[in-house]
Amino acid sequence: MEEQAKKVMLSGIQPSGDLHLGNYLGAIKNWVDRTDEFDNYYFMADLHTITVRQNPADLRRRTLEQLAQYIACGLDPERNTLFIQSHVPAHAQLGWVLNCYTMFGELSRMTQFKDKSAKHKDNINGGLFTYPTLMAADILLYQPDFVPVGEDQKQHVELTRNIVQRFNGIYGEVFKMPEPYIPKAGARVMGLTAPESKMSKSIPEGCVFLMEKPEDIQRKFKRAITDSDTQNCVRYDPEHKPGVANLMNIYAAVTGKSYAQIEAEFEGQGYGAFKPAVGEAVIETLRPIREEAQRILKDKAYLEQVYRSGAEKASYVANKTLRKVYKKVGFVAP
Ligand code: ATP
Ligand code: LTN
Numbered sequence: 245m246e247e248q249a250k251k252v253m254l255s256g257i258q259p260s261g262d263l264h265l266g267n268y269l270g271a272i273k274n275w276v277d278r279t280d281e282f283d284n285y286y287f288m289a290d291l292h293t294i295t296v297r298q299n300p301a302d303l304r305r306r307t308l309e310q311l312a313q314y315i316a317c318g319l320d321p322e323r324n325t326l327f328i329q330s331h332v333p334a335h336a337q338l339g340w341v342l343n344c345y346t347m348f349g350e351l352s353r354m355t356q357f358k359d360k361s362a363k364h365k366d367n368i369n370g371g372l373f374t375y376p377t378l379m380a381a382d383i384l385l386y387q388p389d390f391v392p393v394g395e396d397q398k399q400h401v402e403l404t405r406n407i408v409q410r411f412n413g414i415y416g417e418v419f420k421m422p423e424p425y426i427p428k429a430g431a432r433v434m435g436l437t438a439p440e441s442k443m444s445k446s447i448p449e450g451c452v453f454l455m456e457k458p459e460d461i462q463r464k465f466k467r468a469i470t471d472s473d474t475q476n477c478v479r480y481d482p483e484h485k486p487g488v489a490n491l492m493n494i495y496a497a498v499t500g501k502s503y504a505q506i507e508a509e510f511e512g513q514g515y516g517a518f519k520p521a522v523g524e525a526v527i528e529t530l531r532p533i534r535e536e537a538q539r540i541l542k543d544k545a546y547l548e549q550v551y552r553s554g555a556e557k558a559s560y561v562a563n564k565t566l567r568k569v570y571k572k573v574g575f576v577a578p
Pocket of ligand 2: 254257
């Protein structure tokens with residue numbers, strides 16, 4: 245009975261790039277920490293990636309790497325349903341239905357669509373436009389209570405809520421109303437070369453990837469932007485010292501120390517001692533993750549078993565919702 249009482253949490257990351265420290269500290273680590281509290285569904289959002297052109301071999305490789313990295317970060321496949329989105333056809337099937345309950349005007353207002361269509365002018369395809377309805381399907385199939393997402397995805401979760409209201413308004417309580425779950429400000433990791441924007445794979449010099457070699461990680465931290473404070477003072481002041489605040493945030497996240505403890509630790513030592521210490525702490529946090537991911541990646545049979553059993557568990561839940569939806573809209577039962 246206890247299992248049924250658990251709230252449901254669901255999220256996905258597109259395997260369109262390599263996972264980085266921002267994804268780990270801002271998303272995956274929180275998922276791991278809350279494993280026992282929720283009934284969890286985490287997936288590789290591969291269907292979403294092809295809204296932008298992908299190299300097929302790279303996409304295949306990155307999808308499996310992402311799964312290995314999820315597990316290496318501590319997402320236990322026995323206690324979390326881990327799956328590949330395209331292995332559960334119900335996502336595409338419900339996506340179609342929801343397209344018919346989502347307005348052109350609503351989709352036109354999505355800022356991600358506007359941003360991405362400005363960036364990829366030669367490929368403004370229908371999928372890019374209807375991407376939020378597929379995301380709504382991803383969510384609603386599992387009737388989750390919470391959807392942990394970054395700030396940039398909040399608008400898509402709000403649209404999902406509008407779709408729920410519209411659909412349930414016509415057909416009754418079919419979908420549960422999901423809540424976005426935005427991590428606290430502290431979970432926002434900024435770029436090492438540009439502390440005013442979030443750490444992102446699109447600026448690789450300022451981004452630490454989970455699989456990166458220790459010497460490369462250390463080089464990036466040594467070059468991290470701080471400020472021109474002549475005292476080189478390690479003090480938490482995000483407004484005036486955003487670079488230092490970001491490094492402190494990272495150091496706090498990987499060591500569990502408070503800002504006051506960090507300030508005391510580096511009192512009078514300056515950035516020359518602080519930056520490599522943060523680098524070292526990150527390297528030691530990522531070392532077991534990297535080694536474990538490399539080990540898992542070599543074990544193809546294990547990975548296959550994880551994503552097959554994940555897809556089976558996910559399909560069971562997803563198909564139940566899909567059948568209900570098909571019935572409600574008036575499709576003949578197969
Ligand atoms: P980008 O393309 O900008 O590198 P991403 O595509 O790797 O970002 P997303 O797919 O947007 O990352 O996000 C995956 C998850 O990781 C989301 O939950 C998001 O909030 C989180 N995330 C991504 N970057 C950061 C960051 N710099 N700090 C904290 N969390 C982050
Ligand atoms: N759109 C998200 C990834 C994503 C997602 C989801 C997140 C696809 N489907 C469902 C939460 C729930 C992104 O690009 N970060």
